Amino acid sequence: MNLNLSEKAISISPSSTLAIDAKFKSMKAKGIDVVGFGAGEPDFDTPQHIKEAAIKAINEGFTKYTPAAGMPGLKEAVCRKLKKDNNLAYSPEQIVISNGAKHSLVNVFTAICNPGDEVIIPAPFWVSYPEMVKLADGVPVLLPTNEKNQFKFTIDDLKKVVTSKTKALVLNSPSNPTGMIYTEDELKEIAEFAVQNNIYVVSDEIYEHLIYDGLKHVSIASFGEAIKDLTIIVNGVSKTYAMTGWRIGYTASNAKIAKVMGNVQSHATSNPNSIAQVAAIAALDGPQDEIEEMKKAFVERRNYMVDRINSIEGLSCSKPQGAFYVMMNINSTFGKEYYGKTINNSDEFADLLLEKANVALVPGSGFGAEGYVRWSYATSMQNIVEGLNRIEKFLNNEL
Incomplete structure (x- = not known):
């Protein structure tokens, strides 16, 4: 009897961001004074009206199965949101509600990829994109x-x-991990290229409301019916409404793709969490004031972090336009010795920084960006100041 494990599953790398976060939390639980910048989640509480909607749903017994692809009320709320925010008209049968935007992406690649199909993934990329494509028997092309x-x-x-063999292009704007956004003119060019070459665009727009400096988000699907038919929008409530643990994401696509994704999901998860779906309706339809308050805090933190990094000898970074990450350039540290060890890559830098300074950053290798490490400024200003103080001392061999 052959008891070998799946070669495909074995080939999948673990999430480097979650691995760093787990190590940070383990150290913290042991009482170590560690400062973590790995997690990609807002450090704000979920708005009260959203929590109250969930509590009401529990008290009213809304704890049973919903339709596999999501409850009609939430699909309709997503359609309203897409029309209001993106000027895009979708009908409920084109919407699939999933257990977070990450689950939505797994559904997307499962629905569109056949063995050997190539999916173009710009680097730096979110760590899970290539692994998701491989799980769907596709070939990630970086x-x-x-x-x-x-x-x-x-x-x-x-x-x-x-x-x-190109089947799709992944577009993430604002980007995780760089925080950069594509302009309207750039998106138009990409849309024209996708239509000319008959390529799907997997448009991950999860950070669309976290854009700064007067810039605006534009969905690539808004440039006409041809590109809209080829676009699969991926979004959710996690980042905008500080609802990472609620696990509600959604896609908007042509009805054929949506039906396939719904069928796949019906066998994988039955349906998204019923209570969280009710909460997501409250998030999408309710007051949006707290988003602006969160953005103000992110801008303040971003500005401090960028200015401070660029003031430290040997480090540099570009100012991100959205999301809540900074990619810090550490190339000048390579080949140099710190605390008896020579730094050769981003993994060694991050490991030694965690060991000596108790600062947890995510190495760029996991993002396809060797020579960089990622900071998240979705944490308190106090932590940001302390983390940057420690890294400056680390580089000066003062610890």
């Missing part, structure tokens, strides 16, 4: 970008990697 171009790809870059 498209390098550089900091000089704000970590954004161009049409010329795309032309170099498109083949007859």
Whole structure:
């Protein structure tokens, strides 16, 4: 009897962001004075009216199965949101509600990929994209970008990697981990390219409301019916409403893709959490004031972090335009010795920083961005100040 485990499953790498966060929490539980910047979740509480909607649902016994692809009321709320925020008209049968945007992405790649299909993923990328594509029997094709171009790809870059096997392009704006956004003109060019080459665009818009400096989010699906039909929008309530643990994400796509995703989900999870779905309706339809308060705090933290990093000899970073991450350039530390150890890559930098300074950052290797580490400023200003103080002492061999 062959008891070998699945080769495909074995090939999947663990999430580096969750691994760092787990190590940080383990150290903290042991009483170690560690400061963590790995988690991708707002440090704010879920707004009260959303929590009250969930409590009401529990008290009213709304604790049973819902339709597999989500309850009609939440699908309708998503349609209203897409019309209001993005000027996009969708009907409920084009919406699939899932257990978080991460689950939505798994559904997307499962629905569109056949063995050998290629999915273009610009780097730096969110750590889970390539692994999700591999799980769906697709082939991740990494498209390098550089900091000089704000970590954004161009049409010329795309032309170099498109083949007859290209099925889809992943577009994440604002980006995790870089925080950069694509302009309206850039998105128009990408849309035209996708239509000309008949390529799906998986548009991850989970950070759409966390954009700063007067810039605005534009969905690539808004440039006409042709690109809208090829676009699969992925979004959710986790980042905008500080609801990471509630696990509600959603997709908007053409009805054919939505039906396939709904079928897959019906066998995988039965349905998203019923109580969290009610809470998500309250989030989408209710007051949006607290988003602006959260954004103000993020802007203050971002500005301090960027200015401070760029003032430390040997470090640098670009100012992110959205989300709540900073990619810090550490290339100048490579080949240098700190505390008896020579730094050769971002993993060694992050490991030694955690060991000596008790500061948890995510190495860029997991994002396809060697030479960088990612900070999250979704934490208190006190932690940010302390973390930057420690890293400055670390680099000066003063610990």
